[in-house]
Amino acid sequence: MKRILLQYDIAHGRLPRPERILEQACFLKEYGLTGIMLYLDGEGAQESLPVRGAVPADYLETLKKGLRKLGLEFVPHIQTLGHLERLLARPEMERWRDDPAGGRVVRIDLPEVRAGMKRYIAEVSELFDSEYVHCGGDEASTLGLGLSRNYLSSRGLENALAEYWNDLHHAVRSLNRKMVLYADELIAYPALRRKLEPEIVIANWGYCAADEVFEAENHHYSAHCSVCSGRGNWMTGNAMAEYVFLPLPRLQENLRILEELGGRSGADTFVISDWGSYENINPMLNTALGSLFILRRLREPAYGMDDFLAEISLLIFGRRHPRFLHAARIMLEAQSMKYWPPEICRWGPVFPRFLAGDPDTRSVITLAAVTDPDRLGVLKRDLAEACAIVDSLPETGVLRPQWLSDLKGIARRMHMTALRAELCRRHAWYAGAVWVTEKERGKLLEDYRRYRALAEQDLQWHKMLWRRDCLPGGLEESCEYLNTAVESAGKALHCPENTLLYFPPEK
Structure with missing residues (x-):
């Protein structure tokens, strides 16, 4: 993989001190890390959305300067479809809600939502230092069940979603950036695969073993080569920092699967995700250790438990x-x-x-x-x-x-x-x-x-x-x-x- 990014989730109530992120980035750079990605949801908004996000611009600027000194890429990860429950819970975002009660999916049928997302993408792009903008798109499980249902039904869900994301893609391209989307909707709706612009990069993810319930229900591994065919593609794994401590046998098996799939699809980027799940109670050392194992393993396929313990x-x-x-x-x-x-x-x-x-x-x-x-x-x-x-x-x-x-x-x-x-x-x-x-x-x-x-x-x-x-x-x-x-x-x-x-x- 020519690009290996460590993704920090800062969208769920915890902002790591910039010096802590830079400290970990400096340490992991020695093992092959090439950049940092910040998962923002809608929390990176400054002036572009009806509400200001929880992540201030000076925080991002501090990281941008620090990572530039380290020679590391700085990549934004926002959400443009689902996973926006924190943002949509705010009264000012009522018009954006597909579910009137709040929910987690935005109304892609409204011109004001599309215009707002384009402003957000442009604003965030300037705060980071990368040719890529990750626009999310995963786990939008209630898509088509809310206020936009009639619109999606009349146009066809795949047609409407392709139109929405292609529109955002053109906005990203106008900024001289490349759009990255998760594979979820392409797995769920196969017709979407041929409707999306071919320049859109697809990031597939999976944090489990092949026989776990999640894969049996969602098919991220089995559909990987189909959804990535003919496209630039990324693999996203998990440092497993969120599980109290690293479940190393699971991490080893997960990484083996992702390496194999990425090799078959020609993936050029590996993202090490660090989710802020379970109310942000897990120590940042878990992130450093999980990332260390992945970086070592990507370089040395035989690297295992004994090597990791010794290191x-x-x-x-x-x-x-x-x-x-x-x-x-x-x-x-x-x-x-x-x-x-x-x-x-x-x-x-x-x-x-x-x-x-x-x-x-x-x-x-x-x-x-x-x-x-x-x-x-x-x-x-x-x-x-x-x-x-x-x-x-x-x-x-x-x-x-x-x-x-x-x-x-x-x-x-x-x-x-x-x-x-x-x-x-x-x-x-x-x-x-x-x-x-x-x-x-x-x-x-x-x-x-x-x-x-x-x-x-x-x-x-x-x-x-x-x-x-x-x-x-x-x-x-x-x-x-x-x-x-x-x-x-x-x-x-x-x-x-x-x-x-x-x-x-x-x-």
């Missing part, structure tokens, strides 16, 4: 540290089939849902109900060991003390998540129980107390990370996300009214 150890300690290597391996394998049944792994990384999901929600109950209690017990034990090892390592005299400090917090959060997974599992099973013994309830209370103690430390750690790495704003929302998770975990302590705490039951 992290060398970067932190200047040597292979046996105890650290053991602990880090546990952490990297914690979301793999070593500890979880294949049925769970097919749904994607499990830690985010067990970290913060409400035990009464269907997604958490489903996971909890098929969790293997024996393997989960081993995971709890192993993560407790990893946490103790990493926590015992002194931060003095090491090459990257901040990395080691952050890994201590990550290990603690992983241990905490395993404990909460056990609480969720017991809650799911107790919901239909006839009896629960006092001995079982005692184990539950013990896990809950340990979980609460770790959760309090985790919250303080999260606040410290945010103040160190991010600009003010958004911290309260992310803390509320974590606090809600702690409170909902308490549901595991409440047995149904028909449950007996003794067995055999007393007469």
Whole structure:
């Protein structure tokens, strides 16, 4: 790949300090990174839209200058169709909503929306330093179901969407830029493929293994060569920074698939995405480590788990540290089939849902109900060991003390998540129980107390990370996300009214 970009999501309430992005960019440049992409949704608007976005122009200018000094490209990623729920929630954007209640898709039938998008593209292009403008277009699942339905029905959805995007493409081309679109709508509507202008670059993405539920439902891998045929095309993978810690076996398999598909389609760009999912609670070290693995692997196809572990150890300690290597391996394998049944792994990384999901929600109950209690017990034990090892390592005299400090917090959060997974599992099973013994309830209370103690430390750690790495704003929302998770975990302590705490039951 001649171009490898790292994409930061700054559209969901967290603005990393510019110096943090530049610090990571400088580090990763040594491994082959060629540029930074910022995912903005509609948050990059200054004067072009009815409302001003949350990302100020001086923030972008600081990054632009810093990246130019590093010799790195600076690419904008906006949205022109869906994923605009934050923007559309504002009263000033009412006219743009395809769903009167807000929704996430804009009305492509309105001339004022098209004119506004063209102004936005022109405005954003000047704030960045690239020949490309990524215009999004993914996951517009409600397209055609709102106020523009009659327009799309009368013209034909593919015709209307092609007309809209071709119109924006001409605006992009007039700025001497090239338009990039996600492959989603071309996969869903095959007739669209021949209607879009051939100069539009298609970016396909996928963050899973080939047998996971997402691919079975969306066909990003199986349709790749068809949607990219005859076009410039990009591949978009995932640093997997959003999953509490890197699920490395999944990352390896995902990267293998994308490399193979990109080779077949002649892709010249690889985007490492770093989504701000789960209320922006994940540390930026995850981004650096996930990107490091991808960059290494793209250069060296045989690069694997052992190489990665050794490299992290060398970067932190200047040597292979046996105890650290053991602990880090546990952490990297914690979301793999070593500890979880294949049925769970097919749904994607499990830690985010067990970290913060409400035990009464269907997604958490489903996971909890098929969790293997024996393997989960081993995971709890192993993560407790990893946490103790990493926590015992002194931060003095090491090459990257901040990395080691952050890994201590990550290990603690992983241990905490395993404990909460056990609480969720017991809650799911107790919901239909006839009896629960006092001995079982005692184990539950013990896990809950340990979980609460770790959760309090985790919250303080999260606040410290945010103040160190991010600009003010958004911290309260992310803390509320974590606090809600702690409170909902308490549901595991409440047995149904028909449950007996003794067995055999007393007469």
